[in-house]
Amino acid sequence: MSLAQRLLSLLLVFVALSGAAHAHEVRPAYLAIREVESDTYDIVWKTPAQGDLRLALNVVFPETCESLAPPRVRAPGGAVIASWREHCPGGLIGQTIAIDRLDKTLTDTLFRLEPLGASPQTFRLTPDKPFIQIPARQNWMQIGTAYFGLGVEHILMGVDHLLFVLAILLLVGMNGRLLAAVTSFTVAHSLTLVGTSLGWVRLPVLPVEATIALSIAFVAAEGVRARSGQPTLTQLHPWIASFAFGLLHGFGFAGALREIGLPEDAVPLALFSFNLGVEAGQLLFIGAVLIVTLAVKAVVRARPIPAWAQMAPQYLIGICGAFWFVERVARIVAI
Secondary structure, three states: OOHHHHHHHHHHHHHHHHHHOOOOOOOOEEEEEEEEEOOEEEEEEEEEEEOOEEOOOEEEOOOOOEEOOOOEEEOOOOEEEEEEEEEOOOOOOOOEEEEEOHHHOOOOEEEEEEOOOOOOEEEEEEOOEOEEEOOOOOOHHHHHHHHHHHHHHHHHHOHHHHHHHHHHHHHHOOOHHHHHHHHHHHHHHHHHHHHHHOOOOOOOHHHHHHHHHHHHHHHHHHHHHHHOOOOOHHHHOHHHHHHHHHHHHHHHHHHHHHHHOOOOOOHHHHHHHHHHHHHHHHHHHHHHHHHHHHHHHHHOOOOOOOHHHHHHHHHHHHHHHHHHHHHHHHHHHHO
16 A cells, blocks of 8 residues: 555544544533532533443542432433432532542543532543542632643544644645634634623524534635645635634634633633633644644655645545534534
8 A cells, every 4th residue: 555545544534533523522521510509519420422332430529428319311412411419518618529430531521610609610630630629719820720721622622623724724835824824713713702701792503513514614625626726715815714714613612611611700811721722722733733744745755645645635624524514404404
């Protein structure tokens, strides 16, 4: 098998995995604890699942806590959600919450606590630190670190966002226009992320997700035309498309942040940290693509890549975008 064919095979595997992924599905586990009366808490525990297989993670409460009723379990697709009520004499402040077997996985757990008469707190538990001793109040460093990590995680797990960035990279190439495209994308999604998170603007989730998929197919098609020797407006002025579609992608980022929630006493800090995390994840992805590109060029320096192999990434990205678009429109119609 030639090098070009191997590269194409890898791309096909990537696309197959991408097509099976739900772009905005929260792959980390999610734990929400809301104090409904003194020392009594409603628990929502969401764990990722694939078909009938659930990730074997469980919440470990302090020994003084007691479940007031058996959990109610439902599986809406891609996750298993358990809900129950817990009584913890003396409350949870200063107590330790842990996730059993999290250290055996590669995933994280988002943990949101809503105490009575106090601001919500958000934590990120990782395989390296699968527990948290709940403070009376989060300091600014803890809030910033938690939301920065959530931003990085969301962009790196958002396959559709990454494919859009990759389509722009393939269309524009590594030059000054790429800087303009990335900058305009950043400005645009920052605007809608802030506006949506603060409640200034709101769009239905499913149409936004369908249009995001369409944006991927559109930029991929522009890349095919450019490779065929037909310069396009998007190739010559990529910042226009990046800004327009960046507004839509910002609604997608805001959807994830809306599910996690914002601390009432540190909304600007949480928004800034989350957005900074998104940018850091995006730059990590661009850097990884650049390294792979340079490595491939070094290997195939004396072996010209066939035209079909050069066009394959755009076609495959376009197929993914078109598939997601049809799938999401079908979900809208089914409602």
